[in-house]
Amino acid sequence: MPSNFRLLQGSHTKFISRILVYTLQAYENWLRRNKSSVVSEIASLMILSGIFFILVFTVVLISLKLWIGWRSKSLLPHLRKDAQGRTLTTVGFFHPYCNAGGGGERVLWTAIRALQKKYPSIQCVIYTGDVDARPADIIDRARQRFNIVIVRPVEFVYLYRRDWVEAFKYPYFTLLGQSLGSVFLGWEAMMKFVPDIYLETMGYAFTGPLFKYFGGCKVGAYTHYPTISTDMIDRVSHRSRTYNNATFISGSLLLSAVKLAYYRLFAYLYGIVGKRFDLIMVNSTWTFNHIEALWQASDKTHIVYPPCDVTEFVKLPLERGGDKTILSVGQFRPEKDHPLQIESFSVFLKRMGDSERRAYKLCLVGSCRHDSDVERVNNLREFCEELGVADRVQFKLNVSFTELKQLMGSSTVGLHTMWNEHFGIGIVELMAAGCIGLAHNSGGPKLDIVIPHNGEQTGFLADDVPSYADAMETIFNMSDKERLKIQMNARESVQKFSDEEFECSFLTLMEPMLQNGEEKV
Template structure:
């Protein structure tokens, strides 16, 4: 009963407020346009910036957008980093203020100002909604490559990046992008808009009914972004679809989505149906109702893209009108291929490249490794496989998770020299570890794509991956790697157990491979990575599907 009351109240409150607003206002005029005569107010304030900013909460964002798209020269000035109204940076930049005053003063009436504003040197604002843009996982790699491609496509394109990383300055974030991903961005056309309500989409905020709670939180976060700086095009590169109706109704702009995984899938519903206890029956109806609304929000999408075959199949089942396309993530394979002709320099090391999060199943890999050590022939020490875990941590919870893994190693009596943990290292260091190792391991069940797996094969590593989703359907085949399953898998059954070995058996298999077999698999994997998963391939796909797609719809 508590669940239904909570759900009804949340949905009723959200939609009631939305309907009242939409019925009593011209929403687009209110939020996306600064209002008639805004130029005079702005000019007066610019001449005396010590005065209070003359625009309220419903207009301040529209004024910021207009400054970025029409009048501003130093676009990064319009960030709201550490700001109350978001214009402190502009107040401290006399040269930028002088430039705007000169542009505004060069016209002699408001009509001409409005004409100039609509047609003269207008920039297009792409709003990239990615509240965790400073996390530097696979999703963030997609974000920053999409930003780079969008900016390179047209000099009048500007990237508005909506982030909840309120403690990280724009410079710190962009420096990290260069360090982690080695992307060279035109930073003069990137504006960070900081969101204060990110805690509402954190799963830890919603201990119960997490799906509904995060959906509600994403709506609030979306509205916050719109109020602070309405864009011309909404690009959700993280996966918060429940704000789409608000973007569509309030701004009337195109919505582009890049989905890494569905919020809820038919697989989740099917699993519950197989065991319909009273608790599961209630959860089934909860998820079914949630799925209905998830289907609805998809009707607002202009261009839908996904990262893999598995995700695309699910999205096309759910968003039946979206006609979603696959754009494989940018995996920087060009930077990883070294055209090696020998693997003699490589150590007998298995690399696990993944953010330190429980769903990556580091614990399963450690447990399987302990089983491998227990069963192996100890006299064969020259072929002993060792492990190297490499990944980033986003929070204190992630750091605590690393400590738990280290405790697990001790508890299982694994020699300390056999497993190494490397945390938050640079992209250059990651490449060095890949080039000096032989195997790449991925333990996640239903990894929706698996950028790290592509990086493995591009760097010449032999892939040992779970037989599900992206690694199984899109990346690895029998010529370049090996698959495993585990009895702990949610979909494990006798048939899959007979078809695929467990990970500890693959560890044993590594000791039987000769040098020629390793080299053959390495070279075939390298070629596949270049042909299918390069940054250049992402550039072409993003440009053709998204940027050209938007241009066609605008005609």
């Protein structure tokens, strides 16, 4: 056993011994002041039992923490030092779906690239559940999807229990189930490697205390979307039917009351774990407001807009040559509300003549993470058939960055329909590419993106089928000059969401943690 481990073990043993001595002395004094009786004997037995339980529990926790710390030094030792034998600071990113190809993954890879460029003594480690993908394949996908080339190799720690955080595993009490599942997944990650600095980048906040108190790490979080929000609680309170509040619950007063109590309890627990992070970064004003309300840690919570590849997209020409394509970019998840897009487009087409409607097209671009997403796409295809618009709707799955740019450069409208989208990288990229943004009147698009720039309009907002259909009609009825003015305003406004702005903010906030990490190493 290493000498430093014995030293730590010895110091903790002395500390526990002192607590035991002081406690027993206090107990002895208490006995002297109280005459012997059945009540005092029962009370003394309870006190002694409590003392014994606390001491045993404390010993177990300290021993477990020391064992984890000692064990972590022996695992993946090549990550601790470089080829010249110099000590490295390890930064672990907990991102079980690092190969998904969504906006969260763009943040992940941009953050890694930023750290590598500025700090040559940092080794980045990604905890991923993409066990079917080789490291080279994951990195190549990031290059193809996001046009991001990392500076140095990244180490991947593969996790084989990712199904513990899958929603399908918890048909009821999904939030609590996934959160507890993330603790098990986090434990697997910690058993394989403990970094100096731990960054949670996918929304699994319950893993933070695990790495902080057992792994001894500095812990930070980049939160895209709160696991629970005050809006979700309000919807349950008002018994509104949504994709995460089934009809049989919203229609029952009793079940709604039970779910409301459950949500409030979960929000309380979520707030407890959130406060434990040393650094909290959020991606938008909307997310900041909710995290501030739930975690109440304003002194260490900061807005860091996610990196959007506006540099590449602003190179695309603004003139569309009469193209009448409406383009949607986003993962095929239920909250993205693709049915609203299809139904709105259907209503819009009904206002056209038979010959005119053939000029319009809706193109849905997105990535599929697993079989559930594939099934969702198939259901959307059937929905198109039901509405009679299957010939006017295209599905393009897992497209390359090159193909994505081509689609953006040839579309007139950039469509977004998610209610309370935390930010909306897709709509930013569409606006940068010259598409007229048409987004949901809530969340990030409402507060940060589709807002006036220098007092001028940058896009359109809607919130239901009629308002989306009306906006589509308005956009296509505008003159080229009117559309060009909005395109130019929008393109100029999204410069604040560039890679450079993200890297500057991210590195500035990370610097104190990195310095502490280097001192620790």
